[in-house]
Amino acid sequence: MYYLKTLQKLCIVNKDLNFYVYYSKKLYAKTIRKVKSYICAYMIFLVTK
Incomplete structure (x- = not known):
């Protein structure tokens, strides 16, 4: 999740992302x-085993 949030922050700078x-x-x-x-x-x- 942290990784995705970092990517989102980068997107503000770089719209291509x-x-x-x-x-x-x-x-x-x-x-x-x-x-x-x-x-x-x-x-x-x-359960069914």
Whole structure:
């Protein structure tokens, strides 16, 4: 999260990074969602074992 905030601060100086921050945020959100669903699937697997 700190890394993203730093990128956002840089964007105020360098507008070219705006796209990169936007894209990396979307990518980050997608990854978190995937990880969450994997954890849920694993928990269900453990419970039904």
